[in-house]
Amino acid sequence: MLCKYSAWSTVVVWAQVIFVIKKVEIVDFHTHIMSLAGVEEIFPEARQTMFFKHVVPIVEPIADLTEGIHDQLLRHIAINFNNDISRFVYSRFGGIFLMEALRLFKRHGLERLIHNMDKLGVAHSVIYSLEPLTKTKDLIEQVQAYPGRFSIFGSVCRAEPDPVGYLSPFIESKAIKGIKIHPMVGGYHADDLFDATKDFVALASEHNLPVAIHTGHIPIESLTGQAACSKISAIEPIIKAFPDCTFILNHLGWESWRAAIEVAQKNPHVMLETSWQPARIVRRAVDALGPERILFGSDYPMFQPWQAIREVKSALSAKEFEIVASKNGKRLLGLTDTAPAPRVVSEKRS
Numbered sequence: 001m002l003c004k005y006s007a008w009s010t011v012v013v014w015a016q017v018i019f020v021i022k023k024v025e026i027v028d029f030h031t032h033i034m035s036l037a038g039v040e041e042i043f044p045e046a047r048q049t050m051f052f053k054h055v056v057p058i059v060e061p062i063a064d065l066t067e068g069i070h071d072q073l074l075r076h077i078a079i080n081f082n083n084d085i086s087r088f089v090y091s092r093f094g095g096i097f098l099m100e101a102l103r104l105f106k107r108h109g110l111e112r113l114i115h116n117m118d119k120l121g122v123a124h125s126v127i128y129s130l131e132p133l134t135k136t137k138d139l140i141e142q143v144q145a146y147p148g149r150f151s152i153f154g155s156v157c158r159a160e161p162d163p164v165g166y167l168s169p170f171i172e173s174k175a176i177k178g179i180k181i182h183p184m185v186g187g188y189h190a191d192d193l194f195d196a197t198k199d200f201v202a203l204a205s206e207h208n209l210p211v212a213i214h215t216g217h218i219p220i221e222s223l224t225g226q227a228a229c230s231k232i233s234a235i236e237p238i239i240k241a242f243p244d245c246t247f248i249l250n251h252l253g254w255e256s257w258r259a260a261i262e263v264a265q266k267n268p269h270v271m272l273e274t275s276w277q278p279a280r281i282v283r284r285a286v287d288a289l290g291p292e293r294i295l296f297g298s299d300y301p302m303f304q305p306w307q308a309i310r311e312v313k314s315a316l317s318a319k320e321f322e323i324v325a326s327k328n329g330k331r332l333l334g335l336t337d338t339a340p341a342p343r344v345v346s347e348k349r350s
């Protein structure tokens with residue numbers, strides 16, 4: 001009996017060892033945390049409406065209580081209904097979307113992100129700055145207490161008169177690992193996106209840093225009049241102008257996933273990030289481009305990492321999951337040099 005027991009426990013120990021060795025160290029390539037002053041600065045006109053002045057103070061505490069239910073439902077709707085009709089419906093609710101986004105930012109900070117990472121096996125997260133909502137300098141300071149767990153992508157808003165001068169110190173001191181462009185939050189418009197970003201994208205390219213760009217419509221467009229600034233066609237010129245720079249298209253285009261895949265097929269320096277996409281679209285992207293061109297991202301706190309991991313895991317084989325959720329991120333961030341290089345897959349596969 002004793003012998004049987006010790007043999008069994010040896011098997012269990014070895015299974016645990018193998019499991020730990022095989023465990024994928026997930027890199028989440030899309031997260032945010034709040035800057036302390038950001039909420040007061042973002043979309044000032046939109047927050048002057050009657051809705052924000054009188055309804056939000058009542059609804060926000062209720063939404064805090066119902067978050068566990070309504071957030072899952074909203075995310076389910078968002079990833080499964082992104083056609084023209086759904087988008088039209090969402091655009092009628094711009095104020096509610098903005099309220100919910102700001103509420104999530106205020107409620108889910110760095111401590112909760114670390115708790116989530118530890119629980120889900122996320123070894124490293126990329127935190128994107130979204131100036132003026134979240135400040136690059138503030139994020140760098142916030143993560144200093146957790147060496148090795150985070151990489152920061154800096155950003156600069158359209159109102160900044162000297163974007164290169166603004167970003168240079170962060171790049172030269174190696175405090176940031178890349179640059180994030182969120183046209184909507186940063187105040188860029190489709191017609192000036194190329195001219196307003198080309199100098200600091202050149203700077204990123206010179207320093208071999210990746211540039212992540214938001215793609216996909218969000219209902220806030222109806223509040224700010226910046227329609228089309230997140231379209232693939234608006235960002236294509238900047239992608240084409242810098243063939244030596246790695247571009248990451250966040251949200252894999254969301255409703256424009258076909259255009260995102262197409263642009264990535266034409267430009268081997270483009271990678272697609274999976275947040276807000278269901279398993280079936282992640283599968284399509286991997287089939288079209290190969291797993292080496294796809295990056296796992298959650299968009300925490302707007303999207304819960306456990307849901308994002310579930311979608312990507314169910315779309316991929318164990319080997320593909322390791323490449324998408326770990327190796328690609330590590331390679332881009334310089335955390336390891338063992339990951340395979342991206343390859344260009346024939347367009348016929350799409």
Ligand SMILES: [Zn+2]
Nearest residue numbers: 030031032299
């Ligand atoms: Zn995001």
